[in-house]
Amino acid sequence: MKHLLSAGDLDLDQAITILDTAAELAALTDRSVKKLPTLRGRTVVNLFFEDSTRTRISFEVAAKRLSADVINFAAKGSSVSKGESLKDTALTLEAMGADAVVIRHNLSGAPHRLASTGWIGGSVINAGDGTHEHPTQALLDAFTMRKHLRDGKGDLDGVRVGIVGDVLHSRVARSNVLLLRTLGAHVTLVAPPTLLPLGVETWPCDVSYDIDSVLPRLDAIMMLRVQGERMHDAYFPSALEYSRLYGLDSARMSRLPDHAVILHPGPMNRGMEISADVADSPRALMVEQVANGVSVRMAVLYLLLGGMKEND
Amino acid sequence: MDSSRTRIVLDDSDIARAVRRISHEIVESAKGADELVLLGIPTRGVALAERIRAEISDIEGYSVPTGALDITLYRDDLRLRPARALEPTSIPPEGVDDRIVVLVDDVLFSGRTVRAALDALNDIGRPRAVRLAVLVDRGHRELPIRPDFVGKNLPTAVGEQVRVNLAEIDGSDSVTILEGESA
Numbered sequence: 330m331k332h333l334l335s336a337g338d339l340d341l342d343q344a345i346t347i348l349d350t351a352a353e354l355a356a357l358t359d360r361s362v363k364k365l366p367t368l369r370g371r372t373v374v375n376l377f378f379e380d381s382t383r384t385r386i387s388f389e390v391a392a393k394r395l396s397a398d399v400i401n402f403a404a405k406g407s408s409v410s411k412g413e414s415l416k417d418t419a420l421t422l423e424a425m426g427a428d429a430v431v432i433r434h435n436l437s438g439a440p441h442r443l444a445s446t447g448w449i450g451g452s453v454i455n456a457g458d459g460t461h462e463h464p465t466q467a468l469l470d471a472f473t474m475r476k477h478l479r480d481g482k483g484d485l486d487g488v489r490v491g492i493v494g495d496v497l498h499s500r501v502a503r504s505n506v507l508l509l510r511t512l513g514a515h516v517t518l519v520a521p522p523t524l525l526p527l528g529v530e531t532w533p534c535d536v537s538y539d540i541d542s543v544l545p546r547l548d549a550i551m552m553l554r555v556q557g558e559r560m561h562d563a564y565f566p567s568a569l570e571y572s573r574l575y576g577l578d579s580a581r582m583s584r585l586p587d588h589a590v591i592l593h594p595g596p597m598n599r600g601m602e603i604s605a606d607v608a609d610s611p612r613a614l615m616v617e618q619v620a621n622g623v624s625v626r627m628a629v630l631y632l633l634l635g636g637m638k639e640n641d
Numbered sequence: 642m643d644s645s646r647t648r649i650v651l652d653d654s655d656i657a658r659a660v661r662r663i664s665h666e667i668v669e670s671a672k673g674a675d676e677l678v679l680l681g682i683p684t685r686g687v688a689l690a691e692r693i694r695a696e697i698s699d700i701e702g703y704s705v706p707t708g709a710l711d712i713t714l715y716r717d718d719l720r721l722r723p724a725r726a727l728e729p730t731s732i733p734p735e736g737v738d739d740r741i742v743v744l745v746d747d748v749l750f751s752g753r754t755v756r757a758a759l760d761a762l763n764d765i766g767r768p769r770a771v772r773l774a775v776l777v778d779r780g781h782r783e784l785p786i787r788p789d790f791v792g793k794n795l796p797t798a799v800g801e802q803v804r805v806n807l808a809e810i811d812g813s814d815s816v817t818i819l820e821g822e823s824a
Contacts, residue, residue, distance in 0.1 A: 346726055353711070353727040362764040367714040631714070636724030 332444045332453045333629055336464040337507035344511055345484060348472050350628035351621070352481055357394060358620065367635050368397035371428040376418070377456070378404040378434045383595060383619065384456050384466075388431045391626035397634070400427070415439060419448035427451050429634055437461035437500075452633040460498050460526075460559070465629060466594055467504035469622040471512055473614055474549045476621070477590050486513035491543050493519040493575060494553030494602050497526050497564070501594045502553060506534050517543050521575065523564045540575055544584045551592040552577050552602045568601060578604040582612070590614055646820045651793060653814035656776065656807075659792030660689065663774050664696035666790050671741050674700075676769070678740045679707040682758055683728035685747040688809040689776060693745060706733030710744070710765075715757035737766040743790075747805040749775040752786035777816055779803050 330343060339347070357363055373392040375385050385401065392399045402422070404410065409418060415434075422430060429452040432440045437459030444453040457463040475481055478488055490509055496502045496518050509516050516534035518525065529536055537543050544550070555571065565571045577591065585591075591603075591613040599605045607613060651659070668674050674697050681690030687709045694707040711728040713719075744758050755773060762771060774790035779797045793816070797803060802819040806812070 350727050353729065356730060360765065364764065365714045366760070367719065632724045634724075635714075635719055637720055637722055 330633065332440075332455075333464055333633065334440050334444055334453065334455045335462050335507065336467045336504040336511075337462075339464075339508065339511060341484065341511055341513075344468070344471070344508060347468055347625065347628050347632060348475060350632060351468075351472055351624040352476075354627045354631070355621070355624040357627075358624070363394055364396060365394060366396050367631055368392065368395040371397045371634055372426055373397045373399050373429045373431060373630065373634075374422050374425075374427040375399065375401045375456075376422065376430050376432045377402065378409065378432075378439070379457070380405075381433050381457065383622070384433060384463075387619070387622045388454075388456060388465075388626050390623050391630055394623070395627055395630055395635075397428075397630065400425075415442065416446070416448055419443055419446075423449050423451075429454060429630065431456045433457045435459055454629060454633065457500055459500065460503075461500050462504045462507075463500040463594075464504050464508070465622070465626055466501050467508040468629070469618055469625040470501075470505055470551065470592055470594070471508055472621045472625050473592060473618050474514075474590065475512075477614070478548050478588070484512045485509060488514040488548045489546055490514050490516050491519055491540075491547045491550045492516060492553065493540055493550060493577070495524050495555050495564075496520045496529070496553065497524045498556040498559040499553045501551075503532075505551065506532050510534070517547075519543055519575065521565055521571075540577075540581065541584070544581060545586065547585060547589050549590050549592060550577065550585065551594070552597075554594065554596065555598055555601050572601055576600075576602050576604065577607050579606050579610075582607050582610065585612075592618060595619070648818045648820065649815055650795060650818055651777075651816035653808075656792070656814045656816065659776060660692050661696055663790045663792055664693045664700065667693065667743055667772070667774065668697055668700055670772070670789070674703045674705050676739075676741050677705045678733060678735065678737055678742045678768070679705050680710040680732075680737075680742055680744055680758075680762075681707070682744060682746040682754060683709055683711050684810060685805055685807050686745045688807045689747060689774075690743075690745040691809075693743075693774065706735045708733045710758055710761055712754060712757040712761050715760045717753055717757065732765055737762065737768045739767070739769050741770045741772065742768040743772045743774050745774045747776050747807075748803050749773070749778045749786075749788050749791075750781055750803075752782045752784035755786050756784050776805060777803055 431454045433456040440455035510533040519537045519540045679690040681687035698704045708731045711730040772789040775788045776792040778791045779795045806815045
């Protein structure tokens with residue numbers, strides 16, 4: 330494995346290796362010295378063309394805990410705002426000796442372009458591209474579910490996961506469907522028809538328009554953020570109606586099985602897809618997801634950069 | 642593998658005697674067991690550390706805190722091979738600060754594993770002293786490292802392979818030498 334572009338590229342063994350590695354690396358959080366020498370002398374560039382705080386910081390913390398040098402390249406206020414192309418930016422980073430480029434781009438497919446052109450000799454890690462994929466988010470979600478539902482071991486065979494909300498604009502949903510399928514989980518997407526992507530019937534999952542019929546048989550529910558910044562049409566009549574039909578409030582939470590956990594990739598719109606009392610309940614794992622994100626990204630960086638350089 | 646000759650150098654009763662003797666020596670040198678922490682280096686060092694813990698428990702009636710210390714992330718040859726999966730690390734809740742830590746491994750060869758273990762230990766705490774116990778010392782050190790407790794000194798050629806089998810992992814106890822070119 331040289332790049333991580335899509336959650337669908339991972340086979341079962343690779344996915345479990347990443348999750349197991351992350352589980353070992355998570356122990357670092359409890360130590361007084363939160364640092365490993367493993368990636369000493371390697372350079373990781375965070376190339377972010379789109380606003381992101383938690384993902385960038387998460388990758389930055391992960392790389393620094395492995396002793397890599399981290400360079401943050403935000404497109405705003407950089408040469409990109411002066412009109413530089415992705416190619417020239419990539420060639421510049423290559424000339425500076427980047428061993429890995431973590432890329433977040435508003436256009437789907439930008440990481441794939443970077444990885445397949447030879448502009449960059451190092452590894453490319455997709456940190457979210459347009460409405461396409463966000464594989465490390467799917468890995469941290471799977472890690473969090475495995476920890477709570479499968480005692481932190483093995484796969485997610487037979488786990489039933491509901492992914493609710495703005496699937497159309499969600500790279501998190503697509504990556505999760507692909508990875509959860511590989512891990513043996515059963516996914517049901519729940520959304521109004523206007524917020525489901527074209528061709529969703531070919532995805533390896535079920536689709537429902539009715540959250541209430543799905544709730545009682547879920548082991549985990551993932552609420553997606555309504556992505557106002559990507560919505561240029563009216564996808565639903567009003568925010569209040571969306572919230573009533575698809576939002577997770579305490580009444581709906583009480584209809585989940587007792588062991589079921591609640592996830593949200595963040596940032597949350599409290600009162601929209603999730604009510605404040607649900608977001609603050611002990612069953613909601615958002616804060617833990619953030620911590621697990623660092624462990625999972627450390628595992629990905631270690632497995633991509635820690636060994637011999639691959640020249641494929 | 643078939644063309645190379647395999648020679649058994651320690652059988653199960655030899656290994657049992659060696660572990661018992663090492664356990665006695667550890668207790669004797671530490672003047673008791675109450676300050677000790679045993680840390681096995683995966684995979685077979687962990688099983689050996691557990692055996693030493695059981696022996697010391699028989700001798701002193703005290704169960705020494707015992708754990709595992711994976712050194713993969715501290716290796717100096719990471720870039721020579723594809724990235725490896727990690728082995729479990731478990732540090733006893735008592736920690737290692739101000740204690741006498743005994744690192745336990747199956748074979749001492751170049752000394753590079755022990756160097757990595759010392760680095761790893763340094764990030765976990767500050768022991769009062771660190772000792773090294775190995776079942777087999779086969780020589781050919783590449784670093785200034787020496788063991789404190791040795792089950793068996795085994796003169797070998799560099800091309801030979803020493804293999805330690807333990808019942809917990811391999812089904813039975815034995816130490817064998819594989820002769821011939823490095824397989």
